[in-house]
Amino acid sequence: MTILQINHLSKSFGKFQALNDVNLSIQKGEIFGFIGPNGAGKSTTIRILLGILKPTAGSASIFGMNVWKESVDIHKRIAYVPGDANLWPNLTGGEVIDLFLKLRGSKNPDKKQELIEKFQLDPTKKCRTYSKGNRQKVALVAAFASDAELFILDEPTSGLDPLMERVFQEYVLKAKAEGKSVLLSSHILSEVERLCDRVAIIRQGEIIESGSLDDMRHLTRTNLIVETKEPLNGIRDVQGVHEVVETEKGTSLQVDAEALDLVIKKVSSLGILRLESTPPTLEDLFMRHYEGTGSDRT
Incomplete structure (x- = not known):
């Protein structure tokens, strides 16, 4: 109703x-x-x-x-x-x-x-x-x-x-x-x-x-932290990968939903020692829409 x-x-x-x-x-x-x-x-x-x-x-x-x-x-x-x-x-x-x-x-x-x-x-x-x-x-x-x-x-x-x-x-x-x-x-x-x-x-x-x-989370990116046996070279060049940063825990990156399968296959071939996946949040979606935009309405 x-x-x-x-x-x-x-x-x-x-x-x-x-x-x-x-x-x-x-x-x-x-x-x-x-x-x-x-x-x-x-x-x-x-x-x-x-x-x-x-x-x-x-x-x-x-x-x-x-x-x-x-x-x-x-x-x-x-x-x-x-x-x-x-x-x-x-x-x-x-x-x-x-x-x-x-x-x-x-x-x-x-x-x-x-x-x-x-x-x-x-x-x-x-x-x-x-x-x-x-x-x-x-x-x-x-x-x-x-x-x-x-x-x-x-x-x-x-x-x-x-x-x-x-x-x-x-x-x-x-x-x-x-x-x-x-x-x-x-x-x-x-x-x-x-x-x-x-x-x-x-x-x-x-x-x-x-x-x-x-329904809306398909528009957001999954956050991954990856540690592999072999160097994770070339991950920045993969289509759909964003915000690659080296941290103490491993390589942190954001992955578009459509690129997730390709990224997982790539890191698997390098020998996974650690893999953390954080699902996208409403804040991720919100910030992605508002990044670099402004408004003056009430």
């Missing part, structure tokens, strides 16, 4: 093209990663999904409803956490959480208390005294304590320490287990890789790769 659908979405600010023909969909019970550098178009896309911006062309729907025309009904069923939560300075964290839950009609005091304890939040302090990390905790507690069907999380762990990031990941996976859907925009590629079922990479307002991590 499709929860979120974006079709040929474009957004211009005057002559500036912020988004160009963006397409993506999120299914029920799926965690979808939305990644790209600052200015790639992630936040513009999310603002359109929240009904804050009107698209120039194309369409976007959540629960089958138009995000611009039916945003009020959509917001009753979603939870949004921004990268920097702005809270009412004179209210306590607990009062803000209760306000958000009351606006949604949610009543689950046990879950709220569990989240407050897990995130180590002091709900009695005024929001003006909170650090950035504690403001994020308030927003995350309010989101996960709700009965939302879709979570839109835009850099949600900004300001959190590694321990709290793990707590966040735990509750994202719990939401998935309950059949809820998550759109996660994050700079932390290891977090996206750990949590997400599918990923879309956006660059300069366009989706340049989309799919499961397994």
